[in-house]
Amino acid sequence: MYIKGVGMTRFDVIDKPSHLIAYDAAYAALENSGLSINDIDAVVLGNQDFDPNGERQRHIPTMLSSLFKKVIPIMRTPAACSSGGVAMWTANKIVENDKNINNVMVLGVEKLSTCPTFVTTDELMMASNQRFEQPEGMIFPAQNALVAQQHFMKYGSNSDDLALIALKNHENAFLNPKAKFYKKKVTLDTIKKSPIVASPLRLFDCSITVDGAASCILSKDKSDVEIIASSLYTDYLSTFERDDMVTWNAIKNAADAAYKQANLKPKDIDLVEIHDAFTIVELVSYEDLGFAEKGHGQELIRDGTVKLDGKLPVNTSGGLKAKGHPISPTGVAQIVELTEQLRGECKDRQVSNAKIGLAQNIGGAGGTVIVNILKKSS
Amino acid sequence: MIMRWVCENCKRKWIYPVKKCIYCKADIKEETSRKLKVVGFTKVNVPSVMHPITPYNILILEDDNQNRIPRKTMKDYNIGDYYEEMPATKEPSVSIVKIKYDIDRAVEDALYLINDLDVDKKSKILIKPNMMAAAYPYLAVTTNPKTVSAIIKYLIKHGAKKENIVVAEQSIYAPIEAALKKTGFGLLCKEQGINFVDISKSEFVEKEFEGFKVKITKEIFDKDLIINVPVLKTHLLFGISGAFENMSRLIASDDLLKIEQLTKERKIDLNDTIVKLHKILPKYLTVGDGSIGMEGNGPLKGAPAFLSYILASKDPVAHDAVFHELGLFLRKAKYLEAASKLDLGESNIEKIEVVGNEIKATARELKPAIGSKLMENN
Numbered sequence: 001m002y003i004k005g006v007g008m009t010r011f012d013v014i015d016k017p018s019h020l021i022a023y024d025a026a027y028a029a030l031e032n033s034g035l036s037i038n039d040i041d042a043v044v045l046g047n048q049d050f051d052p053n054g055e056r057q058r059h060i061p062t063m064l065s066s067l068f069k070k071v072i073p074i075m076r077t078p079a080a081c082s083s084g085g086v087a088m089w090t091a092n093k094i095v096e097n098d099k100n101i102n103n104v105m106v107l108g109v110e111k112l113s114t115c116p117t118f119v120t121t122d123e124l125m126m127a128s129n130q131r132f133e134q135p136e137g138m139i140f141p142a143q144n145a146l147v148a149q150q151h152f153m154k155y156g157s158n159s160d161d162l163a164l165i166a167l168k169n170h171e172n173a174f175l176n177p178k179a180k181f182y183k184k185k186v187t188l189d190t191i192k193k194s195p196i197v198a199s200p201l202r203l204f205d206c207s208i209t210v211d212g213a214a215s216c217i218l219s220k221d222k223s224d225v226e227i228i229a230s231s232l233y234t235d236y237l238s239t240f241e242r243d244d245m246v247t248w249n250a251i252k253n254a255a256d257a258a259y260k261q262a263n264l265k266p267k268d269i270d271l272v273e274i275h276d277a278f279t280i281v282e283l284v285s286y287e288d289l290g291f292a293e294k295g296h297g298q299e300l301i302r303d304g305t306v307k308l309d310g311k312l313p314v315n316t317s318g319g320l321k322a323k324g325h326p327i328s329p330t331g332v333a334q335i336v337e338l339t340e341q342l343r344g345e346c347k348d349r350q351v352s353n354a355k356i357g358l359a360q361n362i363g364g365a366g367g368t369v370i371v372n373i374l375k376k377s378s
Numbered sequence: 379m380i381m382r383w384v385c386e387n388c389k390r391k392w393i394y395p396v397k398k399c400i401y402c403k404a405d406i407k408e409e410t411s412r413k414l415k416v417v418g419f420t421k422v423n424v425p426s427v428m429h430p431i432t433p434y435n436i437l438i439l440e441d442d443n444q445n446r447i448p449r450k451t452m453k454d455y456n457i458g459d460y461y462e463e464m465p466a467t468k469e470p471s472v473s474i475v476k477i478k479y480d481i482d483r484a485v486e487d488a489l490y491l492i493n494d495l496d497v498d499k500k501s502k503i504l505i506k507p508n509m510m511a512a513a514y515p516y517l518a519v520t521t522n523p524k525t526v527s528a529i530i531k532y533l534i535k536h537g538a539k540k541e542n543i544v545v546a547e548q549s550i551y552a553p554i555e556a557a558l559k560k561t562g563f564g565l566l567c568k569e570q571g572i573n574f575v576d577i578s579k580s581e582f583v584e585k586e587f588e589g590f591k592v593k594i595t596k597e598i599f600d601k602d603l604i605i606n607v608p609v610l611k612t613h614l615l616f617g618i619s620g621a622f623e624n625m626s627r628l629i630a631s632d633d634l635l636k637i638e639q640l641t642k643e644r645k646i647d648l649n650d651t652i653v654k655l656h657k658i659l660p661k662y663l664t665v666g667d668g669s670i671g672m673e674g675n676g677p678l679k680g681a682p683a684f685l686s687y688i689l690a691s692k693d694p695v696a697h698d699a700v701f702h703e704l705g706l707f708l709r710k711a712k713y714l715e716a717a718s719k720l721d722l723g724e725s726n727i728e729k730i731e732v733v734g735n736e737i738k739a740t741a742r743e744l745k746p747a748i749g750s751k752l753m754e755n756n
Contacts, residue, residue, distance in 0.1 A: 122427035137429040145420040240446040
């Protein structure tokens with residue numbers, strides 16, 4: 001399958017209702033693809049039924065039908081923070097398997113900025129186990145803090161490693177006009193002195209919730225960027241239920257399947273977009289995506305491998321940490337970044353000679369993982 | 379306590395009480411551990427709707443079989459510390475048990491934590507649920523029959539005979555037949571072979587208190603054990619409906635109305651009257667049913683609160699005082715202090731031993747009934 005076009009809004013506080021934010025991203029992707037809305041045969045929407053922003057809209061696919069004036073197959077794939085990734089995976093399967101469908105629009109949209117933080121924190125926690133985690137206060141920073149603590153104890157990683165991951169992503173976001181932290185300088189000192197949210201994680205170990213939308217148009221018709229692998233795996237909902245809290249099997253399985261589909265190895269990847277909802281997730285992902293041995297992920301940030309000018313740049317967009325994390329659009333925005341990198345359109349943050357990119361989108365604490373591998377068409 | 383359901387054949391484990399293995403169709407056996415070790419912890423500093431009191435800690439507890447569970451606590455622990463929930467060491471005590479696996483385990487645990495009940499095959503036992511109206515259990519207007527069922531199972535397990543157990547209640551807002559049917563108590567008594575006593579048709583004895591002459595069901599005066607099982611909810615007149623309000627329906631319904639009228643005429647606070655009524659009642663145990671619970675316009679028109687906890691106490695004032703604390707109500711229910719002054723129990727939280735879950739680790743804001751005494755600026 002090919003990517004015909006991509007588009008996204010800036011990830012920030014956006015003073016528009018979510019359906020109009022979605023419209024902007026869809027419009028941008030169509031413009032970018034050179035296609036018209038008339039060419040779209042189906043739409044797959046990544047979106048949560050998010051209540052506290054005052055915009056609850058059940059049956060949102062038909063609302064998109066009204067918005068786009070299209071009476072075609074439209075569906076929604078809610079899967080917490082991986083809604084966008086699941087939408088990508090689903091769209092890919094549709095284009096691949098349905099001979100009547102040529103072009104599918106993937107869209108992710110969410111509006112979070114209008115909710116007080118304590119409400120958003122609570123709402124996001126609903127993606128954790130209802131009986132065992134929600135009543136115990138397992139908000140997502142806490143879940144990931146517990147993973148960080150285990151990694152520290154088991155493998156000798158530390159808060160300084162996480163701070164370096166945050167710094168790298170802020171440095172990249174500084175160069176990305178679509179990022180929340182575009183042209184906003186954040187120092188290592190600021191990161192290290194930021195307040196503890198859930199020990200050992202500090203404020204700057206956590207991604208920032210924003211409004212936004214991202215879109216991408218998949219097609220059977222050849223274009224300059226090809227999706228050469230797309231895989232989706234799940235794992236038990238809660239980390240405490242798994243044999244090892246710091247090995248996320250859904251990442252390993254999704255990555256292994258994607259490498260197999262693409263007939264590639266981790267060393268063949270030129271750049272990566274990782275779901276760094278928390279800095280520790282990026283570190284664990286270095287290992288479970290196969291870029292480092294288990295327990296050695298921290299070495300990649302310590303030696304600069306994953307920096308913009310390193311051997312394997314990770315999160316050139318700024319990642320969820322500093323570009324922003326509007327939940328459902330995240331998985332689609334990763335594809336936008338990779339596509340623009342492979343096309344050589346990223347200006348100051350362009351990775352030279354980028355030919356193959358990998359995007360990893362996660363729902364919950366490793367409960368759902370989607371890995372897509374994109375290749376610059378020859 | 380950690381529980382797991384393990385397949386006797388393939389040894390797969392579930393955190394949910396499944397009955398058969400979905401893989402090999404074999405039977406499932408239960409694993410229970412009480413002695414647990416702290417293997418991880420985080421201190422959370424950010425509040426959320428369900429967890430408004432910060433900072434709080436989340437522990438990862440592990441048993442000898444490497445089964446883990448998260449646990450919220452306000453106390454500090456270190457890695458390697460043992461964590462064991464022990465029964466109360468003094469009275470008054472109240473146990474708080476969150477429902478994790480099912481109501482049966484929660485009730486059993488709640489009673490264990492207040493040092494179990496002393497029953498044998500000769501014990502005559504009366505269980506008094508709330509069945510004030512003909513309402514389905516999910517509305518939480520009435521006691522959840524599953525909670526009463528769990529109590530009956532507990533009593534039989536500890537030596538009581540079902541022929542010596544009665545469930546007694548009267549319906550105020552509907553014919554008893556309709557109430558029995560809708561609340562589920564008719565089916566429960568039939569299935570478990572337990573006698574139901576309609577208090578309105580029982581024999582009464584006349585008692586006098588504070589110038590009121592009332593008829594009280596004779597059923598309660600020849601029992602070895604009375605178990606009061608109120609549904610935990612908000613109440614327009616009393617602020618909360620717990621142990622005290624539920625026991626008022628041991629009085630003939632015409633006398634209940636009379637008390638209300640006379641209270642108005644004599645310009646006495648109904649809160650004081652309900653308290654004084656308890657002076658003529660025998661001692662009883664309370665098992666507070668928070669399996670669902672109600673908030674808002676209780677006792678009849680509130681919304682389900684999904685409290686998911688069971689309380690147990692031999693002190694009805696302490697029981698209600700703890701429920702009151704768990705709801706984070708702005709104003710204290712008047713009757714609690716009045717009851718304490720009459721030596722009916724302890725309303726001072728500082729003097730109550732709370733076992734199981736901690737109050738602050740369980741409390742969340744419940745909406746009071748509009749116009750209730752809790753809303754008054756007294």
